[in-house]
Amino acid sequence: MSDVWAIDTDRLSKRYGTFDAVRAVDLKVARRGITGFLGRNGAGKSTTIKMLLGMIRPTSGAGRVIGRRIDDRAEHLEMRRRVAYVAEDKQTYAYMTVAQMIRFTRSFYADWRPDLERRLLDEYALPPTRRVKALSKGMRTKLALLLALARRPELLILDEPSEGLDPVSIEELLQTLVATAADGTTIFFSSHQIVEVERIADRVCILDQGRLVADVSLDYMRQEYRRITIGFAGEPPMAAFRVPGVEHVRASGRQIDVIASANAQAIVEEARRAAAVSVEVVPIGLRDLFLEKVQHGERDERP
Amino acid sequence: MRFQVNPSAGQPLYLQLIQQVRHAIETGVLQAGESLPGVRVLAQELVMSPNTVVKAYDELERDGWIDIRHGSGAFVSARRGMKPRADRLRTAQARVRALIAQLQADGLSGEEVQRLFEAELVFAQPIQRRTR
Numbered sequence: 001m002s003d004v005w006a007i008d009t010d011r012l013s014k015r016y017g018t019f020d021a022v023r024a025v026d027l028k029v030a031r032r033g034i035t036g037f038l039g040r041n042g043a044g045k046s047t048t049i050k051m052l053l054g055m056i057r058p059t060s061g062a063g064r065v066i067g068r069r070i071d072d073r074a075e076h077l078e079m080r081r082r083v084a085y086v087a088e089d090k091q092t093y094a095y096m097t098v099a100q101m102i103r104f105t106r107s108f109y110a111d112w113r114p115d116l117e118r119r120l121l122d123e124y125a126l127p128p129t130r131r132v133k134a135l136s137k138g139m140r141t142k143l144a145l146l147l148a149l150a151r152r153p154e155l156l157i158l159d160e161p162s163e164g165l166d167p168v169s170i171e172e173l174l175q176t177l178v179a180t181a182a183d184g185t186t187i188f189f190s191s192h193q194i195v196e197v198e199r200i201a202d203r204v205c206i207l208d209q210g211r212l213v214a215d216v217s218l219d220y221m222r223q224e225y226r227r228i229t230i231g232f233a234g235e236p237p238m239a240a241f242r243v244p245g246v247e248h249v250r251a252s253g254r255q256i257d258v259i260a261s262a263n264a265q266a267i268v269e270e271a272r273r274a275a276a277v278s279v280e281v282v283p284i285g286l287r288d289l290f291l292e293k294v295q296h297g298e299r300d301e302r303p
Numbered sequence: 304m305r306f307q308v309n310p311s312a313g314q315p316l317y318l319q320l321i322q323q324v325r326h327a328i329e330t331g332v333l334q335a336g337e338s339l340p341g342v343r344v345l346a347q348e349l350v351m352s353p354n355t356v357v358k359a360y361d362e363l364e365r366d367g368w369i370d371i372r373h374g375s376g377a378f379v380s381a382r383r384g385m386k387p388r389a390d391r392l393r394t395a396q397a398r399v400r401a402l403i404a405q406l407q408a409d410g411l412s413g414e415e416v417q418r419l420f421e422a423e424l425v426f427a428q429p430i431q432r433r434t435r
Contacts, residue, residue: 034352175347182343182353198310202352219315219355226313226425264425280418281425283313 006031006155006186007052009063014047014056014210021047023210024061029188029203031154034181036197037190038286039207040294045190046088048207049159053085066154081109084148086141088159094133098126098143105147117150138169145176149185156180158189162196174200198286208294221289226264230271231255231278240274243267248292259284259292304333308349313425316351320359328368328379330389335381339369 007029014022022044029035039045050056052065054076063070068079093101102121106112121128124142126135135143141161148156161177162170170193178200181187191197197204198218206214224245230236236256241249245263249256260267264281271279284292304327308319327333339345342360346353360377363369370380406416 033354171350174350178346178350178353179343182346195310199350200352202354218310219317222313222315223318279422281422283311283425285311287311 003067004031005029005064005067007063007065007188009052010061012048012051012061012063013059014044014051015059020210022051022058025207025210025212027063027205027212028215029186029205031186032181032184033202034177034187034189034200036201036204037188037207038192038194038197038204038290039190040192043207043294044210045207046159049085049157049190052157053083054080081111082153083155083157084151084153086144086148086156086158086161088163095131097129097131098135099128101132101143102128102147102150106150109151111151113150113152116152117146120146120149137164138166138172141165141169141173142176145173149176149180152183153185155186155188158187160190160192162191162193170196194287194290204286206290206293213293214289216289218286221286222283224260224262224264225284225289226260227282227284227288228258228260228264228267228271229255229278229280229282230258230276232275233277237274240270241267243270304339306345306349308351310351316355317358317362320349320355321362324359324363325368329392333379335379337379339377339379341376 005028007027009025009027011024011026012022013020013024025044025048027048037045037048047056051058052063052070054070058071065079066082068075070076070079093104096104102117106117124139124146126139126143126146132140132143145161158177162173165173174196177187177189201218203217204214205212232254234254236251236254238249238251238256241256241258243263243266245260246258246267247261248259251257258267268279268281306320306323308316308323310316312319324333324339333339339360340348342353342356345356349356360369360371364371364377367380369377371377403416406419407413411419
């Protein structure tokens, strides 16, 4: 049993007509941690999340969430009881007040924690008598988080939680997420905001055009990923850089640009042996990695 | 005591945190017996993953810098030989200052000096355990 994984998929795919929204994705999300799910708009993040939650049927492939099969009805119910989801649109019943919405949601869950509900209501300073439709976007996010967290879920999945929030609300959201992780809840959130993912995530998965193109620990990236710019007085010896760890080599005139995911030191030594006249090594941030991994230009097919 | 990490620096966050705690202890800003913030509190304050704090605290404890008492938090352990380290840092600071002045006299800009230092430091670091 895949007990180490909160999410574990095997060639998960979704096709709409002739459009492959999600293509053979093997997603592994470790328990107890924060994983960011990055991708451009339309990369297939929401479709993947909806398949994990059983809201969309995969065309092919399989998956387990908290060890429960996503395509098995009985196991799926058990999974939904222990997994909370905050949707992109944070759709709740607009005509209800905050207090009514909480009471309504509470009635569905036997393991609702009234103490946690009160603490969060207090912490988020939500006005209980205000109607949901009159809440600001930041407050609606907080209400959605309260409804998700008052059950103390094992796994919290959020789809673009910071979308449309102002900087202060984003900061509060990120603080809530790290505190929730500290309480033992696994967090998986999609975003296209690289900076916020880089701050709080332990690991990042990048989806591009329906394919998983990267799955890396951010501390590993900080430690190992380097951009090495090497200058030569003559023709650059491209063949010298076919060594392990080299992800990409680009030449422009007598200068070459190497993207390394490991072994930066060995690559620099290789450059020196090849009589490089200048060598510069700089770390690669998540933004560089993201831009390196995703296809540029617009995706022309649409569902 | 305020710590600060830079998520886009080319160094793992847990190592950045370890260095800051060690530096605070070495310079006497944090002293034996004093407490460090709890994991949840520090994660929230620095807006970083609690796993980063746990990893940093575990390593600091293993290396004898702090003691973790379950239920009551982390404390700076009583170590000797702190003072010479602070003196060493002061001496080093004077040497770095002199070197920078010399390089600037040779016509290098501050940014160039910084780049040179960073490039050398990338490889000067001891081999760290892989985190993949």
